[in-house]
Amino acid sequence: xxxxxxxxxxLLELDERKTIDATKKRLExxxxxxxxxxxxxYVAEKIGEKYERGEFFVADLVMAGEILKEITDLVxxxxxxxxxxxxxxxxxxIGTVEGDIHDIGKNIVVMMAGVAGFDVIDLGVDVPPQKxxxxxxxxxxxxxxxxxxxxxxxxxxKKTVDAIEEAGLRDKVxxxxxxxxxxxxxxxYTGADAWTLSAAEGVRIMLRWIDEKQGGVNI
Amino acid sequence: xxxxxxxxLVERQRTEPEAVLKERLERLAKTIELKTTDRVPFFFxxxxxxxxxxxxxxxxxxxxxxxxxxxxxxxxxxxxxxFMIAPGVESTTLTMxxxxxxxxxxxxxxxxxxxxxxxxxxxxxxxxxxxxxxxxPYAPPQFYASKFMEAEEYDKLIENPxxxxxxxxxxxxxxNLSDLGSAKYVATxxxxxxxxxxxxxxLDKTLAEVRARGVPTITPGYCKxxxxxxxxxxxxxxxxxxxxxxxxxxxxxxxxxILPLALKYAEATTPPQSxxxxxxxxxxxxxxxxxxxPPKLYNEFYWPTxxxxxxxxxxxxxxxxxxxxxxxxxxxxxxLELPKGWGIAHFERPKNFIKDVWEKLxxxxxxxxxxxxxxxxxxxxxxxxxxxxxxLREVGPEPGFILSTGVAEIDPTTPAENLKALLNTxxxxxxxxx
Numbered sequence: 001x002x003x004x005x006x007x008x009x010x011l012l013e014l015d016e017r018k019t020i021d022a023t024k025k026r027l028e029x030x031x032x033x034x035x036x037x038x039x040x041x042y043v044a045e046k047i048g049e050k051y052e053r054g055e056f057f058v059a060d061l062v063m064a065g066e067i068l069k070e071i072t073d074l075v076x077x078x079x080x081x082x083x084x085x086x087x088x089x090x091x092x093x094i095g096t097v098e099g100d101i102h103d104i105g106k107n108i109v110v111m112m113a114g115v116a117g118f119d120v121i122d123l124g125v126d127v128p129p130q131k132x133x134x135x136x137x138x139x140x141x142x143x144x145x146x147x148x149x150x151x152x153x154x155x156x157x158k159k160t161v162d163a164i165e166e167a168g169l170r171d172k173v174x175x176x177x178x179x180x181x182x183x184x185x186x187x188x189y190t191g192a193d194a195w196t197l198s199a200a201e202g203v204r205i206m207l208r209w210i211d212e213k214q215g216g217v218n219i
Numbered sequence: 220x221x222x223x224x225x226x227x228l229v230e231r232q233r234t235e236p237e238a239v240l241k242e243r244l245e246r247l248a249k250t251i252e253l254k255t256t257d258r259v260p261f262f263f264x265x266x267x268x269x270x271x272x273x274x275x276x277x278x279x280x281x282x283x284x285x286x287x288x289x290x291x292x293x294x295x296x297x298x299x300x301x302f303m304i305a306p307g308v309e310s311t312t313l314t315m316x317x318x319x320x321x322x323x324x325x326x327x328x329x330x331x332x333x334x335x336x337x338x339x340x341x342x343x344x345x346x347x348x349x350x351x352x353x354x355x356p357y358a359p360p361q362f363y364a365s366k367f368m369e370a371e372e373y374d375k376l377i378e379n380p381x382x383x384x385x386x387x388x389x390x391x392x393x394x395n396l397s398d399l400g401s402a403k404y405v406a407t408x409x410x411x412x413x414x415x416x417x418x419x420x421x422l423d424k425t426l427a428e429v430r431a432r433g434v435p436t437i438t439p440g441y442c443k444x445x446x447x448x449x450x451x452x453x454x455x456x457x458x459x460x461x462x463x464x465x466x467x468x469x470x471x472x473x474x475x476x477i478l479p480l481a482l483k484y485a486e487a488t489t490p491p492q493s494x495x496x497x498x499x500x501x502x503x504x505x506x507x508x509x510x511x512x513p514p515k516l517y518n519e520f521y522w523p524t525x526x527x528x529x530x531x532x533x534x535x536x537x538x539x540x541x542x543x544x545x546x547x548x549x550x551x552x553x554x555l556e557l558p559k560g561w562g563i564a565h566f567e568r569p570k571n572f573i574k575d576v577w578e579k580l581x582x583x584x585x586x587x588x589x590x591x592x593x594x595x596x597x598x599x600x601x602x603x604x605x606x607x608x609x610x611l612r613e614v615g616p617e618p619g620f621i622l623s624t625g626v627a628e629i630d631p632t633t634p635a636e637n638l639k640a641l642l643n644t645x646x647x648x649x650x651x652x653x
Contacts, residue, residue: 183591
């Protein structure tokens with residue numbers, strides 16, 4: 001337990017060296033690598049809380065992402081060696097909407113959602129509405145994320161939500177929009193279910209949706 | 220519908236543009252001096268995306284004649300108190316300008332901070348994506364920071380930024396300048412300069428036509444915070460954020476090495492006299508990493524060099540105009556370290572515009588912004604009127620407020636009646652009450 005606490009605390013303090021050392025120690029002590037990865041879901045929630053309290057900024061999320069990637073790289077070979085697979089908590093399709101090529105925010109979301117336990121399907125940037133529709137049909141996700149930095153992206157998000165609606169798929173997914181220009185007005189205009197400025201907060205919202213779904217609440 | 224104040228102003232700027240221009244210049248100049256004026260001004264700053272409400276975006280940024288027509292039409296339809304327009308986005312030319320300014324300040328005007336569509340075709344730069352080229356014809360041109368420098372190269376940058384930028388960064392970031400010293404390299408520079416001359420001529424004509432409609436054109440100098448120069452032009456944003464943890468001392472030294480170049484670039488690009496008295500000389504500084512940094516990192520790596528630029532330029536009679544991307548409220552108190560009346564701070568989306576920004580800065584700094592672009596896109600004229608009325612009431616009679624959209628853009632899908640509702644409400648309720 002001490003090792004786990006050291007690991008979590010070092011990660012939340014963004015202490016790269018301490019976190020990597022703690023990960024190695026846990027693996028050397030013979031801990032189940034799945035347990036280590038499951039701790040990352042807790043970490044993702046804590047990071048979300050810190051962001052909401054104004055204690056974490058994008059710079060912190062980027063650094064956390066770097067450390068989390070290193071942890072995953074350390075744990076993965078052990079996982080493969082033992083033939084274990086981490087159970088995913090839900091399926092999440094994400095892309096930067098058509099006409100927008102910005103991906104910094106999207107990439108942080110991809111990383112954090114993966115860490116939190118989602119099976120993430122990243123459609124890339126400049127994604128046309130039809131491609132979102134096809135991805136929903138193909139992967140049957142729980143949640144669809146639309147990212148975009150530009151003001152232009154707001155209209156693209158609306159067109160994408162409309163296309164999902166027209167395809168008769170709107171009831172099957174929750175939709176979250178994110179990026180520099182989104183707000184409550186954008187949420188209302190696009191018809192999304194939630195909006196966020198931050199990957200950390202976005203993943204918290206998504207985890208809540210999954211909890212609600214598993215608790216029998218319709219999403 | 221009865222005749223509205225906006226209709227009267229549209230007619231006045233057509234029939235007596237000189238008088239309207241004079242009124243607007245005085246209004247804005249007084250506001251910048253933090254003095255009471257007849258009403259709050261509306262200042263709009265655009266990278267041309269707003270102009271694509273009339274023409275395809277690709278036409279606006281690749282065809283200068285269409286750019287000119289669209290800019291003029293925009294101010295005829297929407298009577299702005301001040302208009303700042305760039306026909307493109309930041310790119311290689313800014314990087315080159317920063318590199319040469321130490322030795323050739325008089326040539327920096329050929330290396331504008333932004334490039335147009337045809338300049339992108341000439342350079343094949345990797346900093347930007349363009350409508351009808353890398354993205355669809357209706358999408359705006361976009362700055363896309365890439366990584367052109369490795370963390371191990373900070374020492375080279377610190378030792379000689381000019382040489383490092385010209386010999387390493389420019390070739391990496393620009394396809395047609397990748398072979399240093401080749402015939403193609405020389406041809407590309409020559410074509411770029413010839414194109415830049417064309418752009419200057421068109422831009423001068425465009426701005427003159429806008430002024431002939433009674434609308435002041437804002438043509439400031441240009442500069443970036445040294446940490447943004449590293450994040451946007453050299454290392455990429457996410458890489459520099461990681462560097463702040465892994466090699467903080469080198470990042471700090473690099474910002475200090477870039478500071479003299481940034482400062483000289485600011486001086487070289489700022490007009491020696493005000494182009495439109497009584498407006499002061501202005502320097503535009505768009506901030507990028509600000510919103511992403513926690514105060515501790517902002518105060519240590521971002522603000523010190525940025526502050527030096529603002530203070531130094533202020534001592535030369537230049538007022539800075541900061542465009543604070545994202546939520547700048549965690550850093551607002553640092554602005555109070557600047558001398559009173561130093562310039563304009565344009566806020567994109569502080570959590571609470573009145574409490575976090577206006578109440579803290581009024582009487583010290585000119586505060587600009589207040590309107591979410593999303594409200595203009597998706598709201599109704601009634602909703603917008605209510606929002607603007609409420610905002611003006613909360614701002615109160617204190618001078619030094621400029622109404623604008625938060626982000627420096629008005630999406631072309633914004634219904635004309637919404638934009639008109641915004642201006643109409645300002646004209647009806649924006650007078651200073653003392």
